[in-house]
Amino acid sequence: MDRNGLAELTDRARRLADEAGGGRCVLGIAGAPGAGKSTLAAEIVAALGGRAVLVPMDGFHLAGAELERLGRADRKGAPDTFDAAGYVCLLRRLRHPERREAVYAPAFDRALEEPVAGSVRVDPDVPLVVTEGNYLLLDDGPWAQVRGLLDEAWFLDPEPETRVRRLVDRHVRFGKSRPHAESWVARSDEPNARLVASSTHRADLVVRLGHHDLGSP
Template sequence: MENTADQHPGSLPRLAADAWRLTESVPRAVLGIAGPPGTGKSTLARALVERLGAGAAYLPLDGFHLSNGQLARLGLTARKGSEPSFDVGGYVALLRRVLDDRAHDIYVPDYDRTLHEPVAARHRVAPEARLVVTEGNYLACDLPGWRAAHGLLGECWYIDSPAEVREQRLVERQLAGGRTPAEAADWVATNDGPNGELVETSRERCGRILSTIGMDMFNSRQ
């Protein structure tokens, strides 16, 4: 897929208008936002949905984290957030339902950073929603399951940011989750870092590349 680097993507209204164009020829479209951990995917996705109002809905991949119990069963506790720690089949099934069923409310799970567990039905795709914005690390990865997810997206945007900025955000996230500074640094180095390296291989499969330099623009109401 040919992509365009957009280091200065402009204001939130422009991005929202570009996203809304996906709905011009279809009853409902899905915009995917991919990128390494800590780049601001959820910040942008939520801002777009808020800007577009009732015509848009939010669907985070993080709702498809396996539970801590399942991670322990699979030996993935230390790799929580890695590609195999998600229910990609469930995620693809929900994307298909979102595109096929425009007559009913569709409830969407999320991840709770206080409980450290996925929770059901936190978000809702209402019948009037024309654009669903989904975000997650692996949406553009050329891997089993994720290829199917990528194929359901009207477009996939990739968000990038400097490695040092991502690392600082990720350490702060782990500190807020209750880890000590040493534990937070180790988690980022041994888990978030390798996850980000995998995601970076999917960059060329995205049609648009955005920089999070000047991330405050995503909160703009201009």
């Protein structure tokens, strides 16, 4: 995807905002770890100005202490290390607001490696919510309910070499040594990536990116 491709995606998101008709639409951007989901979502939201807000799935990571209690800390990022049911409840609230008031969503702080509640404000007059994450298209457990809450779903599918390099670099940037980062990607992130890839067919649009298209996620 070149810059014209990004412009086309932005126009597609803008049409969703226009179609909200005084209500709200939800655009989901799915993809494997390191695909560039957060970068693409942020660019689209910035281009739409105050007409869109980014609500990341990663805000529903379970806290580190809870992952330790459950014995899942070494699999952080797998589907069962998120509060998927909580994410579904938030999407329902965002899609069908009961009152004309702001909704607050959590976000994930990569420096802390923890979710932070109440980080994202969604005002009642915002016509488009853009949400991004690995498991938006999974058809299993609570995740299976997410697809029905998205007006449109995109699957971001960059070149595998680009995605893995970007992912390792991100882990290094946030404190892991490069050998540790490479080991973590191979042991944890890549099995998750294969699971995510199995859900591609549930997307309305597959977006393929080259290695020059997006910056670091």
